[in-house]
Amino acid sequence: MNSPEQKIITILGETILPGESKTINMEIAKLHTMTPLKIPIIVERSKLDGPTVLLSAGLHGDEINGVEIVRQLITQKINKPKTGTIICIPVINVFGFINQKREFPDGRDLNRIFPGNKSGSLASRFAYHLLNEVLPHVDYAIDFHAGGASRFNVSQVRIAPNNSELKSLADVFHAPFALYSKNIAGSYRNACEKIGVKMLLFEGGKSIDLNEEVTRQGVEGSKRVLSHLGMLSDLQKIIIPDDETIYIKKSSWIRAKYSGMFHSITKVGSYIEKGQLLATISDPYGKIEHKVKSPNSGYIINVNEAPIVYQGDAIYHISNKLEE
Structure with a gap:
C-alpha cells in the first residue's frame, strides 16, 4: 500500500x-x-x-x-x-x-x-x-x-x-x-x-x-x-452565523388556482401563519383580483418571481411542519 x-x-x-x-x-x-x-x-x-x-x-x-x-x-x-x-x-x-x-x-x-x-x-x-x-x-x-x-x-x-x-x-x-x-x-x-x-x-x-x-x-x-475537514488554509477566516440552521422534513408546493398577473408580497425565507395573504393574481384589465393565502403555517423556502403565472404553476414552496 x-x-x-x-x-x-x-x-x-x-x-x-x-x-x-x-x-x-x-x-x-x-x-x-x-x-x-x-x-x-x-x-x-x-x-x-x-x-x-x-x-x-x-x-x-x-x-x-x-x-x-x-x-x-x-x-x-x-x-x-x-x-x-x-x-x-x-x-x-x-x-x-x-x-x-x-x-x-x-x-x-x-x-x-x-x-x-x-x-x-x-x-x-x-x-x-x-x-x-x-x-x-x-x-x-x-x-x-x-x-x-x-x-x-x-x-x-x-x-x-x-x-x-x-x-x-x-x-x-x-x-x-x-x-x-x-x-x-x-x-x-x-x-x-x-x-x-x-x-x-x-x-x-x-x-x-x-x-x-x-x-x-x-x-x-x-x-x-x-x-x-482540516483543509482550509490558515490564511482563510471562517464566520459562524448567529442563527441556527432550520431543518425541514416536510414541505409542499402552493400552486396557482388561477392564471394571471402575479403580485407576490411574501419574502423568501420568511415565516408565514396559516391564512396569511401571500400574493394576488389579477387579470390585465383591472376587473378581477384573486387572493393567495397560506394553507398552513411554515417557512417560505421558494418564491416564484415570474410576473405571469398559469393555473397550476408552483408559486411558493412552504414547510409543513417545523422539525428539529
Whole structure:
C-alpha cells in the first residue's frame, strides 16, 4: 500500500502528484460547428495527505449562481488546500452554459441520467466519464444549484434522510435552511451515494441570475466545511452565523388556482401563519383580483418571481411542519 506521500490521482490519463496544481480539460464532444468544447477540471493538491473534496456547479447550464460560487472559491484561493485535494468543476454542463439552457443539446437533463453510458447519448456519455474518471477519487462533494423557471430558492442544503454524517456536514455548512429530501433515481447525488461520496447539495437563488447574498452564503458554507475537514488554509477566516440552521422534513408546493398577473408580497425565507395573504393574481384589465393565502403555517423556502403565472404553476414552496 502506498504511503500518503506517494498517493497518486489520475484523471483522464493525467496524473496529479501531491503538491501539484493542474487543470485537466475534459473533451467529450465537439459542437456541431466542429469547435472543440473543453470542460476544465481544476485540481489543487497539498503535499500533506487528506481528503479529496469536489466543488462543482453548472450541472444545469442556466444555474449561473452556482458557477459564481465556485469561481469565487477559486479566485479567493480557497481551493488551495492545507491538506488533501480540492477539485473544482465550475461548469459541468458547458453546452447548456453557452446557450443558458438547463439541458444538454440532446435535450436530456444530466441530473436524471446517471450513471450514464460511455456509448449512450451525449449527456449519458458525460455522466459516465464524470462518474468513472473524477468521482472515484472523491470523498466529499458540494454541488451548487439554483431554482429553475423564475423560482427563487432561499439558501439551503439538501441531504438524504437518516444519514447522520450528512446531517453533521449540514450542521457545519450552516446554511439558513436544510431540507431532508430523498435521492432521485438517475441524479448526480444518488450516484455519489452509491459509490460512497458524501455530498451536500446547495440550492440558492434562481436560474439566469446572480445574487450576492446567495453567493456569499455558498462560499462561506464551503469554507466552514473545508475547515471542519482540516483543509482550509490558515490564511482563510471562517464566520459562524448567529442563527441556527432550520431543518425541514416536510414541505409542499402552493400552486396557482388561477392564471394571471402575479403580485407576490411574501419574502423568501420568511415565516408565514396559516391564512396569511401571500400574493394576488389579477387579470390585465383591472376587473378581477384573486387572493393567495397560506394553507398552513411554515417557512417560505421558494418564491416564484415570474410576473405571469398559469393555473397550476408552483408559486411558493412552504414547510409543513417545523422539525428539529
